[in-house]
Amino acid sequence: MLRRGLAxxxxxxxxxxxxxxxxxxxxxxxxxxxxxxxxxxxxxADHELASRAGAGVLKAGGNAVDAAVATSLALSVVRxxxxxxxxxxxxxxxxxxxxxxxxxITAIDYRETAPAGVGPDYYTNGTRxxxxxxxxxxxxxTVAGLVYAHQRYGKLPLASVVQPAIDLAERGFAxxxxxxxxxxxxxxxxxxxxxWKHRFAFVWQRMLRGGQVRVGDVIVAPEQAAVLRxxxxxxxxxxxxxxxxRQIVHAVRKDGGDLSLDDLRRYQPRxxxxxxxxxxxxxxxxxxxxxxxxxxxxxxxxIMEAAGYDAGRLCDDAASAHIMVEAxxxxxxxxxxxxxxxxxxxxxxxxxxxxxxxxxxxxSIDLAQTQAPQSYGSAEPMSxxxxxxxxxxxxxxxxxxxxxxxxxxxxxxxxxxxAYGFVLNNEMDDFLTVRGEPNAFGLVQGERNLPxxxxxxxxxxxxxxxxxxxxxxxxxxxxxxxRIITGTMQVILNALAGASAQEAxxxxxxxxxxxxxxxxxxxxxxxxxxGDLEAMGHELGExxxxxxxxxxxxxxxxxxxxxxxxxxxKPAGF
Ligand code: GLY
Numbered sequence: 001m002l003r004r005g006l007a008x009x010x011x012x013x014x015x016x017x018x019x020x021x022x023x024x025x026x027x028x029x030x031x032x033x034x035x036x037x038x039x040x041x042x043x044x045a046d047h048e049l050a051s052r053a054g055a056g057v058l059k060a061g062g063n064a065v066d067a068a069v070a071t072s073l074a075l076s077v078v079r080x081x082x083x084x085x086x087x088x089x090x091x092x093x094x095x096x097x098x099x100x101x102x103x104x105i106t107a108i109d110y111r112e113t114a115p116a117g118v119g120p121d122y123y124t125n126g127t128r129x130x131x132x133x134x135x136x137x138x139x140x141x142t143v144a145g146l147v148y149a150h151q152r153y154g155k156l157p158l159a160s161v162v163q164p165a166i167d168l169a170e171r172g173f174a175x176x177x178x179x180x181x182x183x184x185x186x187x188x189x190x191x192x193x194x195x196w197k198h199r200f201a202f203v204w205q206r207m208l209r210g211g212q213v214r215v216g217d218v219i220v221a222p223e224q225a226a227v228l229r230x231x232x233x234x235x236x237x238x239x240x241x242x243x244x245x246r247q248i249v250h251a252v253r254k255d256g257g258d259l260s261l262d263d264l265r266r267y268q269p270r271x272x273x274x275x276x277x278x279x280x281x282x283x284x285x286x287x288x289x290x291x292x293x294x295x296x297x298x299x300x301x302x303i304m305e306a307a308g309y310d311a312g313r314l315c316d317d318a319a320s321a322h323i324m325v326e327a328x329x330x331x332x333x334x335x336x337x338x339x340x341x342x343x344x345x346x347x348x349x350x351x352x353x354x355x356x357x358x359x360x361x362x363x364s365i366d367l368a369q370t371q372a373p374q375s376y377g378s379a380e381p382m383s384x385x386x387x388x389x390x391x392x393x394x395x396x397x398x399x400x401x402x403x404x405x406x407x408x409x410x411x412x413x414x415x416x417x418x419a420y421g422f423v424l425n426n427e428m429d430d431f432l433t434v435r436g437e438p439n440a441f442g443l444v445q446g447e448r449n450l451p452x453x454x455x456x457x458x459x460x461x462x463x464x465x466x467x468x469x470x471x472x473x474x475x476x477x478x479x480x481x482x483r484i485i486t487g488t489m490q491v492i493l494n495a496l497a498g499a500s501a502q503e504a505x506x507x508x509x510x511x512x513x514x515x516x517x518x519x520x521x522x523x524x525x526x527x528x529x530x531g532d533l534e535a536m537g538h539e540l541g542e543x544x545x546x547x548x549x550x551x552x553x554x555x556x557x558x559x560x561x562x563x564x565x566x567x568x569x570k571p572a573g574f
Pocket of ligand 1: 409459
């Protein structure tokens, strides 16, 4: 009842604000009355050109979903290592008025899917790779998901939200520091595998400039404009049928994979009920399985709350860090044990988030020391990543989108569709491909996450909305494999403790995923507490980055937005 009233109030406020939201001028981060506070619409992506593409669509009268589609397609061009039309994703959409005057929130699952020819033992004899080449490619979902979201919830014609990405594809983009650093790592892998230079020639020659990428170099793949035009004209058929579909199947099969035209034709996004929980006095709305992100983060937060964690302040002390780490170990142990595609296996979401489970897990935490890995997780229910991207959108009416998309590792499978200028994902590696072996992120996974025809691999992507008593407070999410969950969670905790959007991102972060049993710390994280944590039995390790997070945070009558300095993005709005 309270939420309904608040939603209507927000809709009214949104309409009032909209009256002052038209007009020309350059998009900028300058607020109307307070520096950094934006009132009319904002997009925080991990590349400024993508934020500007989305903000431009808002300025042209589009809503948050129109802007999300424009931002996603722009990212396909300017973050080809992270996400794109060859990959998949998840989107949480919040409409202030779902058509009946009431707030409406939904989760759209356009995760990649195993081809019909791939079963649980496909990878077990070790001859097929789940990380590179044709056998790593799952049926892409991004185009189907975006077109679906746009048809159901967008306002502007599809062609106008696709156009900014077409313009970017024709112009190219300058490599930034993130792109150059990612390329330097990948170039080393190409040098170790010289056959890749021929096999994955498009990535090597065009994306990595033959091993010579420098900051400022212009990366061009104007071919992607052609497929974007097909999508603008034909919707999903422009990708899943016709020449693009034939080229995808040809490329995958020529490289030893098993994807078929039928797999592409049959691909469907799914609309799911988001996972919700109240923690620390706020309502969280997150992504349900096949992402583990929402439930794992909420289970960890609920255990932290039950174990006495103080979310009212920024915590750098050993006792608070210990509670967070122990809660994460429980939640990640449950992730490994219970999660898979809910279309194929039962995932005990309610049991994991239940008071009974949360109290039992919190009660088992030893406040003086950490425990052996087998002590974590629920006995009964009641992999460094560059290949993912998150963006957050809020429009003038208060509609919002939290969207995380991926092609898995950097440049996905490395296999490209040269005629259309994009690369295909390697999302098959997010399945348990070889029993007992961790995936590229070191994640131990259960048999519920074995591949099967039409099944979707488990994900860590965590697009999240957080509400307080005044309405929408945060639109947030990140990239970074399993570090998505921990990175996003800590940014939320920082914001709840009063940090600004930029401070919430800038504070150094920690990560624990149960197995391997090691606590990773960014430089500067938990400085004075490190010795105490070691004394409690935690093995510590350094890691340069724990996730890349984009956040929009309500501040006064407007929104404050920030893109993670670790990846170098920048928000745009007006
Ligand atoms: N590919 C990373 C994830 O979905 O979690």
